[in-house]
Amino acid sequence: MACGTCANENAYKAVFIWYRTKQRGGSMPSKEDLESCMRDMPPGSPKLSILSFQGGFHGRTLGCLATSHSKPIQKVDIPSLVWPVAPFPQLRYPLELYAEENRREEERCLDAVWKIIVESKTTGQPVAGIVVEPIQAEGGDHHASNTFFRRLQRIAKDNDAAMIVDEVQTGVGLTGRMWAHEHWGLEEPPDFVTFAKKMLIGGYYYKDEFRPQGGYRIINTWVGDPAKLVLLEAVIRVIEEDRxxxxxxxxxxxxxxxxxxxxxxxxxxxxxxxxxxxxxxxxxxxxxxxxxxxxxxxxxxxxxxxxxxxxxxxxxxxxxxxxxxxxxxxxxxxxxxxxxxx
Amino acid sequence: MACGTCANENAYKAVFIWYRTKQRGGSMPSKEDLESCMRDMPPGSPKLSILSFQGGFHGRTLGCLATSHSKPIQKVDIPSLVWPVAPFPQLRYPLELYAEENRREEERCLDAVWKIIVESKTTGQPVAGIVVEPIQAEGGDHHASNTFFRRLQRIAKDNDAAMIVDEVQTGVGLTGRMWAHEHWGLEEPPDFVTFAKKMLIGGYYYKDEFRPQGGYRIINTWVGDPAKLVLLEAVIRVIEEDRxxxxxxxxxxxxxxxxxxxxxxxxxxxxxxxxxxxxxxxxxxxxxxxxxxxxxxxxxxxxxxxxxxxxxxxxxxxxxxxxxxxxxxxxxxxxxxxxxxx
Missing domain, CATH: 3.90.1150.10 (Aspartate Aminotransferase, domain 1)
Structure with a gap:
């Protein structure tokens, strides 16, 4: 994909396809699915959402904008899908002085995430996935603890929602690891990691179970840009050689x-x-x-x-x-x- | 922009910003607009739509997908904004044998467009713009007459809706003109023309009145790819020199x-x-x-x-x-x- 926004849009799509396929017990879309989606109606165009965080930023196309909540100038005047938004921890610094207060703040946010996801199952618009930045960058460099992210993954897992880690800004070295989520000590890898910027090309990597069955579901005209992969190879080599x-x-x-x-x-x-x-x-x-x-x-x-x-x-x-x-x-x-x- | 999809997403956004600015009598967004958009609610996140055509294709991000109706495989399992869709003429060939039948078919489609736009004004989700391909390409190479497109522009104009001509496939020479819409003999240029593919980079050109006031409204990280403009210059030179x-x-x-x-x-x-x-x-x-x-x-x-x-x-x-x-x-x-x- 050409950019981080496109990476996120397609990760959301892959999450929705995965979620609906699970709901169908693994079957391909039915005749009713195929017909109703041409009218933008359920079940083919399902009522599902991606949960995002206040202060998060994931791009400015209409799907991504529904999950971006960092600045009004990016959203105002543009129609939006209405998807749930949870609070992101607002930690106080220095951390060592506010350990207990910050722990409670993260607890509050995780409780909100859990509550939104559980309630969404009965409101006709279930949360199919969560998208989160390791550090809310556009939103003002909001950090959260490793524990926060480990528990967030647990909540997603327990509620059959996918977890997308948006590493468009944090990825490729600036945090001292190739990917910022490597700091967290997760029980298992994230379901999706989206990237762009320093990767020189947009895209995501993901667990096998999220690969859509059949072709032509996640695709675009260019299907990549091989010249940029050659450049990326050089970037990665230099990162290693020059430590x-x-x-x-x-x-x-x-x-x-x-x-x-x-x-x-x-x-x-x-x-x-x-x-x-x-x-x-x-x-x-x-x-x-x-x-x-x-x-x-x-x-x-x-x-x-x-x-x-x-x-x-x-x-x-x-x-x-x-x-x-x-x-x-x-x-x-x-x-x-x-x-x-x- | 990096691709045709991104060009369309941003053209839609520019149309919405233009439409809302008109509704405000030319003012910048109000405090209420700025606050409500952060909750994805009106008036900041307005209920507006882009009207598209059955069989049309404008890309696969969530905003573009709401206007794409060529194949179910592109849409199924993905949540969608619900925007109006009009029939596109299904002409019979050879044209000279079916002139009267085809004229009636185009009339039927234009009537439907007119009816949808007029009715949208009273349903709480006005049509802010129309997006149309000069030839519905992905959808099966559906053509319409020059008269059809001239009348479509008239309908848009009469109803304060913008007209976006999606020339991602038809643009840059294949139809015998640089842009396919040059064949139509329009009263005035289209409000927006979106492009990509042979242009080597995505984007749109547009009438001055559609330029958003203030900065940071239509923007992305890369803000273009100058190397591709050098390539494009060579492409355009060869198109001219080699006729x-x-x-x-x-x-x-x-x-x-x-x-x-x-x-x-x-x-x-x-x-x-x-x-x-x-x-x-x-x-x-x-x-x-x-x-x-x-x-x-x-x-x-x-x-x-x-x-x-x-x-x-x-x-x-x-x-x-x-x-x-x-x-x-x-x-x-x-x-x-x-x-x-x-």
């Missing part, structure tokens, strides 16, 4: 430690430093302050980015090394020291 | 004349020869016969394709010349002469 995953962990340690130091030094401007590998972020008190900082950094030669409403995100290339992180932190300190940000 | 549009018309004359001759010679196997430029097709009595012919052609070195249920479609490259058409017709005649097709 770039190790580099992302080592750089991330410097980056996060540095952000924490700046946060302690400028507590009225920075807050909530967090990260996994070099996938780091820090919050500002308001959107205006965040944008002011980003412009100031740009004027010093640093291309920083925002996410969520008031977060600065670090998304360095895999070749960004500890001494580059020091350079960035030094410039960031200089910008903050000017003292005219708020 | 490939003329070539498609000249080759098409040979191709269509040849298909008609074969149809007269083998009337129990071929029927309904039709074409525009080299975008030609012929029907078989059944899907089984059609597939048998395609396999027999392949065994003689011709890669032919099917569309609809029982149609053979010709989609030659722009460099396919009259003498290539003669070679194809000769092989096709040889396959038909074996007499063991039915």
């Amino acid at each position: 770039l995953l190790d580099n992302m962990r080592e750089t991330g340690d410097v980056l996060l430690e540095g952000l924490r130091t700046l946060e302690n030094k400028y507590p009225d401007v920075l807050d909530g430093s967090r990260g996994q590998g070099s996938f780091c972020a820090v919050d500002c008190p308001t959107e205006a302050v965040r944008n002011k900082l980003i412009y100031a950094l740009r004027n010093k030669g640093v291309q920083a980015g925002g996410c969520g409403e008031r977060t600065i995100r670090c998304r360095p290339a895999l070749i960004f090394q500890p001494h580059h992180a020091e350079m960035f932190l030094d410039i960031f300190n200089g910008v903050l020291a000017q003292g005219n940000i708020r | 490939l549009l003329d070539n498609m018309r000249e080759t098409g004359d040979v191709l269509l004349e040849g298909l008609r001759t074969l149809e007269n010679k083998y009337p129990d196997v071929l029927d309904g020869s039709r074409g525009q430029g080299s975008f030609c097709a012929v029907d078989c009595p059944t899907e089984a016969v059609r597939n048998k012919l395609i396999y027999a052609l392949r065994n003689k070195g011709v890669q032919a394709g099917g569309c609809g249920e029982r149609t053979i479609r010709c989609r030659p490259a722009l460099i396919f010349q009259p003498h290539h058409a003669e070679m194809f017709l000769d092989i096709f005649n040889g396959v038909l002469a074996q007499g063991n097709i039915r």
Whole structure:
């Protein structure tokens, strides 16, 4: 597939096909299914949903938009399927100070997921799958614990829903592992992992049981782009040869430690430093302050980015090394020291 | 955009944004719009639709699928938005024998379009736009007259609906013009023309009034692929220098004349020869016969394709010349002469 959005759209489709096939006891679609879908009516066009999270982002085509809830500008004026949305944990930092509070927050979110899925079975629109980012990236770099994701997988499994891990932003090394979900210690692999960006081509990998029977169900005109696979092979070779995953962990340690130091030094401007590998972020008190900082950094030669409403995100290339992180932190300190940000 | 599907998804979104902006008297989204869209509820997530045609195909993501009605295998088991679908003319060939019948058939379809749009205004889900292919390609190479399309544009205009011409298959030369809709003699250009395939990149061009106010409304990560524009420039240069549009018309004359001759010679196997430029097709009595012919052609070195249920479609490259058409017709005649097709 050409992009991450297309990867997600097709993963959703594969989940729906899997769910309906189970409901039919493994049979292919019936004559009634084939006829009714041409009128966009059940049973051929079933009432099923993908459960997503508040603050999540999975793309901007109409199917993906029904699961994206990070910013109104992406959704407003566009008709939507109405699918359930669960709260995603809003953790407090530093984590060690708020362990019990954060545990309760994750509990609250998992309870909501469980309740939505169980109730959906009686409302005529069952949840066929869950889609989740390892770190809610567009939404403002919201993390959750490894335990949260392990329990989320358990809830999906117990309720016959598939679990799609959207690694379009987190995949391919930035978190210090090839895939962010490798940090979680899952009982079994996710049902689907979707990818794009650093993979240079969009797509997903998945468990065998999710392969639709028969042909022409998940397909497109291009059916891939072989030249990009050659490029990807080179990318993966360099990641291995140059130990770039190790580099992302080592750089991330410097980056996060540095952000924490700046946060302690400028507590009225920075807050909530967090990260996994070099996938780091820090919050500002308001959107205006965040944008002011980003412009100031740009004027010093640093291309920083925002996410969520008031977060600065670090998304360095895999070749960004500890001494580059020091350079960035030094410039960031200089910008903050000017003292005219708020 | 990366593909034709993505082009259509975004054209639909631009239509919805335009329609809602008009409803607001030109204002940006209200606070209520921005809040309600995050819950996928009106007015932020409005109840609006894109009207499409039976037999049409516009892609396989969830938004496009709601407008695709060519084959059940593409739709079955996937939840859908429920948007209105109008009949597309089923013309009889040769056209000169069935002029009056075909005129009535087109009238019937236009009446249905008009009725659906007018009624949609009172049902709480107005039609914001119409999407139509110049030739229904996946659906079985269904053509309609230039008058049909001119009147369709008039109906859209009179009812404040946008008209999207999906030229993903018909665009870039095969019909003997750069864009198939150039044949129609429209009063004014279409509101949107979507493209991909031979353009090497997906996208749409559109009238100024459909440009959303403000940024970040129609956008994606890649925001284009400059290398493909360099390739496209070369494609367009060669089309002009080698007079490939003329070539498609000249080759098409040979191709269509040849298909008609074969149809007269083998009337129990071929029927309904039709074409525009080299975008030609012929029907078989059944899907089984059609597939048998395609396999027999392949065994003689011709890669032919099917569309609809029982149609053979010709989609030659722009460099396919009259003498290539003669070679194809000769092989096709040889396959038909074996007499063991039915």
